[in-house]
Amino acid sequence: MPAGPLSPGDTDTELHGVRLVVAYDGTDFCGFQKQAGQRTVQEDLERAAAQMAGHPVQIKAASRTDSGVHALGQVVAFDSRRAIPARGWMLGLHAHLPDDVRVQSASACAPGYNPRFDSLGKRYRYLLQLGEAKNPLLRHRAWQLGHIRVNPERMREAAQHLEGTHDFVAFRSADDERESTVRTLWSVAVLEGFADDPSLLALVVHGNAFMKNMVRIIAGTLVAVGRGRLKPNDMLGLLGPGADRAGAGDTAPAHGLTLLEVELGRLALQNA
């Protein structure tokens, strides 16, 4: 892959949009978004893409995952003045990326494309490990509940109340300042024995859009129901414009959360 300065012939004045699906292990990152003095996924991706493009690159992402949160299907995009085939980006970026970030696929897209404004829905998984015998292979992947016992049937009942279009103002971080707090959750599934492991309970949340910490607060609230601190019907009082964050459960630890998938619209194809 070309990595040096641009030379005549392999560049032009046109901008070429590149869209990537990326996966990362969030353990050693201070989240996705660039911050001075911190290791972030955005910075690693920008550095790698700039080495191939031959000029500085700005990465736009569908989701700003928090410190410790993992991704299997994050979507990012950037513009390059150097024309490189999609497969070339995928293979070439790996040479410049650390092994905790991997490109899953690459495609051409419209220059200036921002996947954040093209996201129609997202799917997240929150993983719980049950039982006192904690699996050390899962310590950075699942919230290990240890002596906390939960009843999955109660959690499932509570989860069903969350499905639908509601005001989720009680399920967002205090520093989230978005104006509209109405979101639609198409499904909140409670999967026992996830991945053939009887100790795993997965919460898979699929919705149109999410506020800051929303999935982690949902996970913390479902655990509060599962252990008997809240009743499944308490969910009804937590949905609506007057609901109070303090009535919901704690924010579950970041390392149990994985962004599985971003569903995109058709903006990427415009002028691509």
Place this chain on the structure above:
Amino acid sequence: MPAGPLSPGDTDTELHGVRLVVAYDGTDFCGFQKQAGQRTVQEDLERAAAQMAGHPVQIKAASRTDSGVHALGQVVAFDSRRAIPARGWMLGLHAHLPDDVRVQSASACAPGYNPRFDSLGKRYRYLLQLGEAKNPLLRHRAWQLGHIRVNPERMREAAQHLEGTHDFVAFRSADDERESTVRTLWSVAVLEGFADDPSLLALVVHGNAFMKNMVRIIAGTLVAVGRGRLKPNDMLGLLGPGADRAGAGDTAPAHGLTLLEVELGRLALQNA
């Protein structure tokens, strides 16, 4: 848990045997067995147990796993002069152990018990991730084959030849010097879509005893068959006293291997 020097009353001249099932993430260990200047699971366990017992402790293990190899069901035992209930060992050891080693269960056993001499069988899993899109969450758990394509059906055919009682001299490390090289493999399963992940192929090997690197050489040989470098029937020539290590596949990387379970006999109960 008591951690200071022994005081009269909580000790006696008797030895109390303790047996533990332990799980560990092998990534940051130089294997199980103690070595000067290296971080090992044995040393971490001995340090933690000594802090609770109030005297130096020698840990005996069912299996010496290599550097990078994981365990979900390693079995170890030691003797303590301090009488502590089994549940106390389990909970107390966690306070003294790093979070990449976790005790799964504890029980009383005969003093002097050595699980290595009581092992009737072991089950190992070797994990392969298929496809160019490497999952960074699995980079320390699975051999990521990347552009190497394998045919699971051919691997399954080869695996069936390995089942049974054979001379596995071609499937051991050059520095293994055990006299008998005959072992029985009860099953060698090739599981596609392991853990509900279509990119995962698990090789689960269940046998009475294993030589050094045996499972990793089996995994490397099955991959050689899967990619067409060996034929399933070539397994027949690799089994038997005259077979040559050079005819088998490479030793697969350590980090794909997990010791799942050790099946024990009844020696632990004698004089317990």
